[in-house]
Amino acid sequence: MTDTMRAAVLRGWNDLRVEEVEIPRPGPGEVMVRVLACGLCGTDVKMVEGAFEARGWPPSLPFVMGHEWSGEVAELGPDLEASPLRPGVRIVAENHVGCSACPMCRRGRYNLCERAGSPGYRLYGHTAPGALAEYAVRPAVMLHPIPDTISPLAGALVNQGALTVHAVRRVALEPGSTVAVFGPGLLGLLSTAVARAAGASRVIVIGRGPRLELAAAMGADATVDYERTEPAAGIKELTGGRGVDVVLDCTGNPDVPAQALGAVRRGGAIALLGLTGGKPAVLDIERVTLDEIDVLGIRSSPNAYPAMIALLETGAVDVEPLLTHVYDLDHVTDALEALRSRAAIRPIVTL
Ligand SMILES: [Zn+2]
Ligand SMILES: [Zn+2]
Structure with missing residues (x-):
């Protein structure tokens, strides 16, 4: 494997570029995922414009965007012997990692982690690197396996469906x-x-x-x-x-x-x-x-990914009519424009 990958990198406000960046490596308890599809939403548009600068989204530039995505496990970091995740398993990923120790996290309401903003709290694609890239690294606990019957494009809608x-x-x-x-x-x-x-x-x-x-x-x-x-x-x-x-x-x-x-x-x-x-x-x-x-x-989607995956897997929810605008990474700015102009409900970039 080469040491660099292609990614959509925010270099400055309204300056989103496709660049070669270093491939992130998984630490203990983390998984490296080959990203297959990543949607763009209104939050991404505002982040690109710099509208969330005061909120620290992104915390600094350059920044890899993207938080509504699906992929395939590429490599496990150390300490994951007991994990059901194995290379080749398809997954979708949550973005909020709570601290797991505060009163809200302990109640399962990790979307409301009381240590949000403190070191160690990460909101991937907002305060930590996103997934508009060939590879992304996430803690294994944030990943949910999906069956091969759910396409990568449909998988990229699980994030919003879970909400x-x-x-x-x-x-x-x-x-x-x-x-x-x-x-x-x-x-x-x-x-x-x-x-x-x-x-x-x-x-x-x-x-x-x-x-x-x-x-x-x-x-x-x-x-x-x-x-x-x-x-x-x-x-x-x-x-x-x-x-x-x-x-x-x-x-x-x-x-x-x-x-x-x-x-x-x-x-x-x-x-x-x-x-x-x-x-x-x-x-x-x-x-x-x-x-x-x-x-x-309603904020984010605590404990809701498995239910949304089940709705897609059984056909109880069919998202096919929504998968109308698909782009390759080189056309990521076209995808963003399709969202801005309301031509697309959800543009999705395949990687
Ligand atoms: Zn979003
Ligand atoms: Zn917490």
């Missing part, structure tokens, strides 16, 4: 529920399919344009075009005036939580999966309090 599994669990979605999904981007479309797989009897997707047709392909049985119909009114009309049991807000638009509050039934739940970029939202607290609406934040 929607976490959301569906947080709202305690019951079989037979009605669900409204705001925002038919990748998260909204995966939320639609995962809610159906979790037993939702009816999923209404709110958005505009051609993405609403894709929502139908992912399991939505009704849509509301917000350019024509006020969303809460449209949802009420589709639910006999009662409102939905659950709202999944996948927009990051600060106006949507108020619309969600107008669309949910008494005692219902609203999950917020997006970030508003620091903009505040106005909420009618009397509605939240007197009707006991659960408003829940």
